[in-house]
Amino acid sequence: MSPAMSELPAAFLADLHAALGDALDCRPASLQAHAGDNSWRQQLPLAVISPTNIEQVQAALRCCQRHGVAVVPRGTGTGTTGAAVPTPGSVALSLARMDSILAIRPADRCAIVQPGVLNGTLQQALQAHGLFWAPDPSSFEICSIGGNLATNAGGPRAVKYGTTRDNVLGLKAVTANGELIVCGGPWTKDATGYDLTHLLVGSEGTLAVIVEATLRLQPLPADRAGLRVFYADAASAAAAVARLMGQPVVPTVCEFLDARSLELLRGNGAQVPEAGAMLLLDVEGDSDSLPGLLAALGKACEGEGLLDMDVATDGIARERLWAARRALSPALKTIAPGKINEDVVVPVSRIPELVAGVQALSARFALPIVTFGHAGNGNLHVNILYHPDDTEENQRAHAALPEVFALVLALGGTLSGEHGIGLAKRDFMADAFNPATLALMRAIKQAFDPAGILNPGKVLPPA
Template sequence: MTALPDAFNQTLSQLLGDDWRTDATALEAHAQDNSWRHALPQGVALPSTREQVQAIVRACREHAVPLVGRGAGTGTTGAAVPTAGGVVVSFARMNRIVAIRAGDRCAVVEPGVLNGDLQQALMPHGLFWPPDPSSADICSIGGNLACNAGGPRAVKYGTSRDNVLGLVAVTGTGELIHCGGAYTKDATGFDLTHLIVGSEGTLALIVEATLKLAPRPRAQAGLRVLYRDAAAAAAAVSRVMVQPVTPTMLEFMDARSLELLRRNGAQVPDAGAMLLIEADGDDDTLPYLLNALAQAAEGDGMLELDVATDGSARDRLWAARRALSPALKSIAPGKINEDVVVPVSRIPELVEGVQRLSADARLPIVTFGHAGNGNLHVNILYHPDDADENARAHAALPQVFALALGLGGTLSGEHGIGLAKRDFMAQAFSPSTLDAMRAIKQALDPDGILNPGKVLPPPSAPQ
């Protein structure tokens, strides 16, 4: 990897002062995300304004230096890892909540604002921003938008893409583009807002976002429903999703998940699968909503149904779900966590197929996640220092993707593609579809400097 040109270093130093970092501490701090992939950048830029972002991009383009946009680094696919070296553009300094427009039910924010901080700022207004990934307290809005983050509430409120109204972004040529705005209806030109959301910084760098807000519900209640097996639970998911009341959350846990929770001290009865269902509304309507969801959840294979209406009971209900990811480490230190999506009706086949893969690979695979969207997290557990287990775990991963695609699903619902799933895109899309995506990339980033090597496989990849 060649050193950064002296003229480039001088330009960035003059532009950013002490916020242009090339010291070893800064480079190491920006070398990985939560995928634990690691690659050192050659410099770290911490802009404070959109004009600085434009200048950084133009300098990178002039000197053919790759750059990677970075939020809080909580992503799991390697999308923020600077595998080509170059510059990491950290948005930590661009963390202003520009405006909360309660009357328009929107907020205007810079990309470095943390999801948790925004939620706190919105509370006095009786509003919230719906995306709630597991890292919500510490992840950034820019990162949420870059990978189209979701979370449990997505079944009712949608993902990040469904909750953004407009963007200001810097393309790979350093040009500033404005798309969308503080309105919910727009039939004007191409929808660049929703194209950029989920593109993982490969098309443009988001420097401002207008977010769609929702009223904070007055009341919430939850159900815990146990089933004989995964097939019975999945059939219940279909019944829940076909009736008029949309749950706020609808989470699935397989038998291995429940066994793991019991092993770690949670009071979870023995069952083949469990659903956690939540509804929100007001004090008058919530009982009717909850009753409709409970009736839909009942059916063949149901073993037990518990209702939690007060706050402490709901907290206990969801504590089991939140405890799952940390508890996985008690099985094995290594984890490959991929979030695949299938049509809701195909969830039983997905779970059954994963169980077969687990037996064939002789490794524990734990499945849980957002059943209402058909978005399940498949966790392959192994010991990285065991060469045979390591090989078997990574050999099972393509089979998980092939299983999901074979069931009419897709590679990711909320984690994104990054590096982890890039080479499987040729299985998910036809050559002509991938060519159309590459043409869009070429139009917005003609020199290919924005997050190179991510999302799209090379044209020469096997089709």
């Protein structure tokens, strides 16, 4: 018997075995595999439950509620906020085995999937139908649809297509007492009752366990083209973003890289000229419309501070433009092994103030901070880099984090655009919301999960 199994009350263990059979796993290797996520936090669960159908999810939650045992739902563990890290004395509920694409309905522009389906697997299956699902987080090849739903994941395409919440039509979910709820469906208009679908998306497993999703699909574009635009400073680049988002042609992607990002890329061999900031743009169309679309974007990019602009209309040239952007995150490790990566959001017009404020914090705390991300949404990734084994530097990095959040909130922004809250940002929620708003959120949690067994301690700070 494993140490974790010995900690399980005998009645609870017998109940789980009776309800779940081989869906219950207490082997040490399995416990370790489900102990953390990409936040690098770790906590062994008492057991791992890996259901293959909705009935097993219901049975597991009923059993856990009867015995007062907390449940932490999880996908593949690519999240960065600790939302999938078990709480002490909890069981991990892995949805990985519920990985079927139940239906692809081209006429209804939707797909019906289980939560364990990988984003990349779904995209491959949709290509044969000339369709795609819009959310494209950087981990799309290995992250699960359930995880995307739990955190309201986004990605570069969100500037045109929105985040996960904007691309979900309906859900089936199991509440803490094992009841199945059904909300939404394969339609794009619905004025019937409360919108539970969009409430559950982004709730990080704290309200219910999503067991099936109806996803809104988009047609694959006929063609694409890209632009790489350099500016003298971040203010000029941000002004261009405001112009881009204020004219009729919406870019599919609008990425921002600050001067430190460009310096880092040059240091790693990328062919990037000296500049204060760079925008990377993508636009979709066909052979007839693309020239006009590119011209419109190019005109919006013109203005004070513009240094240079590259246009790529074929696949190989576009790939070269985006190679530098994809190389950026790995290149951060060449500066320091430790990274605090926060996906904050500010109004597009206030991006220059955010970048300037972050640069000031970098100087004050004597730490490199690199800023880049999805400028079209005002969603920038602020990367505080440090050496974890240097005690004093570690302390400075974690002291800088509250200052970043304070700056973002002072600029009328919010704590997260696509990573979620989890444990990492939970204690800053009281800064982002007033007491009445937090009280209503806690009341919603209480209505869905009165015993408090679903992913406790995540998202909402203690009352």
